[in-house]
Amino acid sequence: MSEPPYLTYSRYLKERHGCSVYRVAVDAGFTCPNRTAGRAGAGCSYCDANGSRAPYLSRNEPRFPVGCTGADGLPLDAGSLQRQVREAISFYRRTHGEGEYILYFQAYSNTNAPVEALRRVYDAGLAMAAFRGLNVATRPDCLDEEKADLLASYGERGLEVWVELGLQSADDATLKRIGRGHTAADFERAFDILRSRQLKIAVHLIFGLPGEGLNEILRTIRVLARLRPDGVKIHNLHVPKGTVIASEYRKGELAVPTPRRHLEYVIAAIERLPPETVIMRLTCDTPLEKLAAPRDFWPKEKFHSTLETEMKARGSRQGRLFSSAIQ
Numbered sequence: 001m002s003e004p005p006y007l008t009y010s011r012y013l014k015e016r017h018g019c020s021v022y023r024v025a026v027d028a029g030f031t032c033p034n035r036t037a038g039r040a041g042a043g044c045s046y047c048d049a050n051g052s053r054a055p056y057l058s059r060n061e062p063r064f065p066v067g068c069t070g071a072d073g074l075p076l077d078a079g080s081l082q083r084q085v086r087e088a089i090s091f092y093r094r095t096h097g098e099g100e101y102i103l104y105f106q107a108y109s110n111t112n113a114p115v116e117a118l119r120r121v122y123d124a125g126l127a128m129a130a131f132r133g134l135n136v137a138t139r140p141d142c143l144d145e146e147k148a149d150l151l152a153s154y155g156e157r158g159l160e161v162w163v164e165l166g167l168q169s170a171d172d173a174t175l176k177r178i179g180r181g182h183t184a185a186d187f188e189r190a191f192d193i194l195r196s197r198q199l200k201i202a203v204h205l206i207f208g209l210p211g212e213g214l215n216e217i218l219r220t221i222r223v224l225a226r227l228r229p230d231g232v233k234i235h236n237l238h239v240p241k242g243t244v245i246a247s248e249y250r251k252g253e254l255a256v257p258t259p260r261r262h263l264e265y266v267i268a269a270i271e272r273l274p275p276e277t278v279i280m281r282l283t284c285d286t287p288l289e290k291l292a293a294p295r296d297f298w299p300k301e302k303f304h305s306t307l308e309t310e311m312k313a314r315g316s317r318q319g320r321l322f323s324s325a326i327q
């Protein structure tokens with residue numbers, strides 16, 4: 001089978017671990033400081049009530065009735081965590097056969113608790129199966145030296161540790177417009193803290209944010225090309241129902257890129273990213289029933305196959321313009 005002209009996550013995992021590796025996404029009950037009253041409050045303008053929770057958890061597992069910002073830290077619902085791990089692993093066995101697993105704390109901000117509470121939650125999750133790795137998604141303003149040291153300690157135990165850091169855009173005006181509640185400098189500070197501990201870093205980006213076209217996206221990509229993250233996750237702009245951008249969209253205040261336009265953004269970005277950066281995701285997979293727009297975006301498989309065909313036809317490949325991007 002032919003390989004796409006960029007480094008996919010599945011190829012990276014196979015080469016790194018020598019077998020099929022799957023991510024077990026869990027919701028451990030963390031919250032997000034950007035949704036907490038007293039801060040920006042409403043959260044990012046595109047954030048729905050699930051805070052990037054895995055879609056299958058929305059259907060099968062209720063959110064814990066807990067917060068994680070109290071003096072006692074995060075109350076752990078070990079039963080729920082165990083159910084989520086068990087169900088995910090049995091799902092992968094049924095659909096993909098045997099493999100190895102990475103524990104992925106995905107929903108909301110998974111370092112948003114005191115360090116001892118984080119240790120308790122990560123340890124509890126990791127004890128539930130023989131995991132190869134630990135992935136933790138979070139925000140730049142939820143990281144400090146102590147939390148980074150904790151994450152690095154799991155690497156010393158032999159786990160591959162990745163931290164997924166939300167940036168979306170390196171433009172402060174865009175970050176303000178979408179209510180991210182942090183700046184590009186906050187992101188770089190968190191990035192440096194993680195990098196100094198040799199933790200793997202994946203950066204989340206959204207292409208087609210309000211006020212952003214190709215030039216703005218390439219400015220963000222140049223920042224990343226300089227920082228050389230280990231991975232990127234790219235989303236097309238999606239407009240979940242009931243969000244701030246859904247009401248902007250209804251009023252005609254923003255346009256959502258078509259699949260063709262997103263494809264052009266993605267090719268331009270991949271060509272400028274370092275050849276070794278893992279391209280972990282290229283589109284979002286919000287279920288259609290939750291989306292106000294786009295309603296007619298291509299299925300993921302069609303986007304990937306069109307991208308591969310298009311890149312090969314153009315002689316395009318990851319990193320082709322990397323050296324010019326960092327000048």
Ligand code: SF4
Nearest residue numbers: 032043044047051108
């Ligand atoms: S950081 Fe994530 S969970 Fe928090 S408001 Fe933004 S999208 Fe929602």
